[in-house]
Amino acid sequence: MKSKDKLFQKKSTLNCRGKILSLDMPLVMGILNVTPDSFYADSRLASLQEVVKQAGTMLTDGADILDIGGYSSRPGAADVTEAEELARVVPAIEAILAAYPDAILSVDTFRAEVAVQAVKAGAAIINDISGGELDAAMFETVAKLQVPYILMHMRGTPQTMSTLTNYDDVALEVLDELQQKVAKLKQLGVHDIILDPGFGFAKTIDQNFELLNRLNELCILELPILAGMSRKSMVYKALGIHQADALTGTIVVNTLALMKGADILRVHDVKETKQTIELYKKTIL
Structure with missing residues (x-):
């Protein structure tokens, strides 16, 4: 199997507490919301038994990573x-x-x-929706913990x-703001x-699609890219x-994101996303 040609040589592994996670092929991150108010009602898990059961289902369906969240980040969500x-x-x-x-x-x-x-x-792994903006101690904490850090733009x-x-140019400004934090x-x-x-x-919805269309521009930073669009308002x-x-x-x-260079897809529907990736792989043989 030949890997797809890339102009930029992105980092291809993550060290997850001694487990090396390869990014040679796209990965699936399953969403587990331990919250009563996440935007997608079917993703809310009220008990530990439900959490463990859903985790097992996602792992069986092929999830490479499980993302555990206890604070709803939907627009207008109540503080926790x-x-x-x-x-x-x-x-x-x-x-x-x-388990x-x-x-x-x-x-x-x-x-x-x-x-x-x-x-x-x-x-x-630490997945920070604020990119360090909401807690000044986050960057130094990540450095001390030495675990992979998902740097999101918000x-x-x-x-x-x-x-x-x-924004005057949403893709360019997102790239610039992320680059400064990467440094x-x-x-x-x-x-x-x-x-x-x-x-x-x-x-906005239009800005989301502009960003998706130009997602490959983030590849200039030569870092893995995560796309999280699962069942969001830009879709429905x-x-x-x-x-x-x-x-x-x-x-x-998500298919468009893969074609634009995404390495990880963060989703509610693991099985269907895994199938999407399997078909996508056929195009890069």
């Missing part, structure tokens, strides 16, 4: 205290790893202390981001950085449907 987020996230991580000790887990948090406690509990907070969509992280000694352009975060609002009916649209935008 650090104590409550910890109470949601840490037991979930411990329960999943007790599936080889699972690679990421923690979806913008709080440095939650990241610390999640990694102590066994998480191997402006403002989940409560204010929908008002901060003023800071590298100076601190962070080795494994994944870029997330932040679809749906401080972007663009089609005039309910998010429960947005699986087909999600598969389409």
Whole structure:
């Protein structure tokens, strides 16, 4: 099998607590929301038993990473205290790893202390929707923990981001803002950085599609790219449907993301995404 030709040689592995995760082919990150108010109702998990069951299903369906979140980042979401987020996230991580000790887990948090406690509990990746903007200690914390860090682009907070969509050139400005943070992280000694352009975060629907069309421009930073568009408003609002009916649209935008250089797809529907990737692989033989 020949790998697809790439102008830029992106980093091809992640060191996840001693487990080397190859990015030679695209990976699937399954979303596990330990929250009562995440934007997609079917992804909300109310008990540890549900969390472990869903984790098992996703792993069986082919998930390479499971992303555990205890703070809903949907537009206008209510704030959650650090104590409550910890109470949601840490037991979930411990329960999943007790049942599936080889699972690679990421923690979806913008709080440095939650990241610390999640990694102590066994998480191997930090997924920060704020890109370090909402906790000044996050970058130094990641450097100390020495785990892969997903650097997402966002402006403002989940409560204010929908008002901060003023860009002259959305793709260029996202690239510039991410590049500045990558430089800071590298100076601190962070080795494994994944870029997330932040679809749906401080972007309009049209800006999301502009960003998707130009996703390959992020490849200039020679870092892995994560795309998270699963059942988001850019899909269901663009089609005039309910998010429960947005699986087909999600598969389409994820396929486009793969063609534009995405290395990781963050999704609710693991089995269907895995099938999408299997078919995509046929085009790069």
